[in-house]
Amino acid sequence: MIEVKGLNQTFMLGKKHNQTKLQVLKDVSFTVEKGDIMAITGRSGSGKSTLLNLIGGFMKPSGGQIFINNQNVSEFNEGEFSDFRLQHIGFIFQNFQLITSMTAYENVELPLVLKGVPETQRNELVINTLAKVGLADYQNHYPSELSGGQQQRVSIARALIIEPPIILADEPTGSLDSETEQDVLAFIQQLNRDYGITFLIITHDEEVAQIGNKQIHLHDGKIVKEELAR
Numbered sequence: 001m002i003e004v005k006g007l008n009q010t011f012m013l014g015k016k017h018n019q020t021k022l023q024v025l026k027d028v029s030f031t032v033e034k035g036d037i038m039a040i041t042g043r044s045g046s047g048k049s050t051l052l053n054l055i056g057g058f059m060k061p062s063g064g065q066i067f068i069n070n071q072n073v074s075e076f077n078e079g080e081f082s083d084f085r086l087q088h089i090g091f092i093f094q095n096f097q098l099i100t101s102m103t104a105y106e107n108v109e110l111p112l113v114l115k116g117v118p119e120t121q122r123n124e125l126v127i128n129t130l131a132k133v134g135l136a137d138y139q140n141h142y143p144s145e146l147s148g149g150q151q152q153r154v155s156i157a158r159a160l161i162i163e164p165p166i167i168l169a170d171e172p173t174g175s176l177d178s179e180t181e182q183d184v185l186a187f188i189q190q191l192n193r194d195y196g197i198t199f200l201i202i203t204h205d206e207e208v209a210q211i212g213n214k215q216i217h218l219h220d221g222k223i224v225k226e227e228l229a230r
C-alpha cells in the first residue's frame with residue numbers, strides 16, 4: 001500500500017554564501033501493507049517528522065520515491081497531492097491542529113467543504129462521524145471548550161470523515177495524560193480493526209509503539225532496526 005524506496009532528504013542551512021548541507025534521511029526504504037499499524041520511532045531529530053511530511057506530500061524528496069496504492073506520489077505537483085490527500089490520507093497531530101474559531105462540527109466538516117461535497121450531504125456525515133468518536137453531544141463546542149482527549153477525538157473525526165484508507169499520525173498522544181493516551185490508542189486500534197485503516201504513527205514512546213504490528217527505528221536519518229512487534 002505504501003512503498004518507500006531509497007528516500008533521501010537534504011536541507012541546505014545558512015545564508016547563500018555560507019551554506020551547509022544537512023542530510024536528514026539517508027536511503028530509507030520500507031513497505032507498509034494495507035491494515036498495518038506501523039510505528040516509526042527514534043530520538044528527537046532522527047528524521048521522523050520529515051519522513052511523515054514526505055509521505056503526506058508536504059514537501060518533495062531530495063531523492064528516492066514514494067508509492068501509495070502503486071502511484072508514484074513523489075512525482076505529484078502540489079495541486080495533485082492536495083487532491084490525492086483529500087481522497088486517501090487523514091492526519092492526526094500532537095497538538096490537534098484544530099481551527100480555534102470553528103466548532104467541533106465545523107472542524108470535522110472542513111475536509112468535506114474542501115472536497116466540494118454539497119451541504120445537504122455534509123450534515124449527516126458530520127453527525128455520524130462525531131458519533132463514531134463519541135462526541136455526538138459536543139458538536140457546538142469550540143476547541144477551547146473541550147478537554148485534550150476530546151480535542152484529539154475531534155481531530156480523529158476530521159481525519160476519518162473522508163474515509164481515508166491511510167492515517168498519518170505524528171505523536172498522536174504526545175499532549176495527553178496517560179489515561180487519555182490509553183483511550184486514544186485503543187480507539188486507533190479499533191479503527192484499524194473495524195475499518196482496516198492503515199496507520200503510520202510517529203512516536204518516541206516505546207509503549208505507544210507497541211500498538212504497531214510493525215516498527216521501524218530511525219537513528220540519524222537511517223533505519224537501524226525493523227521489528228514485527230506482535
Ligand SMILES: Nc1ncnc2c1ncn2[C@@H]1O[C@H](COP(=O)(O)OP(=O)(O)OP(=O)(O)O)[C@@H](O)[C@H]1O
Pocket residue numbers: 011012013022024042043044045046047048049050051204
Ligand atoms: N525545513 C527544514 N529545514 C532545515 N532543517 C530541517 C527542516 N526540517 C527539519 N530539519 C532538521 O532535520 C532534522 C530532523 O528533523 P525531524 O523534525 O524530522 O526530526 P524528528 O525525529 O521528527 O524530531 P522530533 O521528535 O523532535 O520531532 C533536525 O535536525 C531538524 O533540525
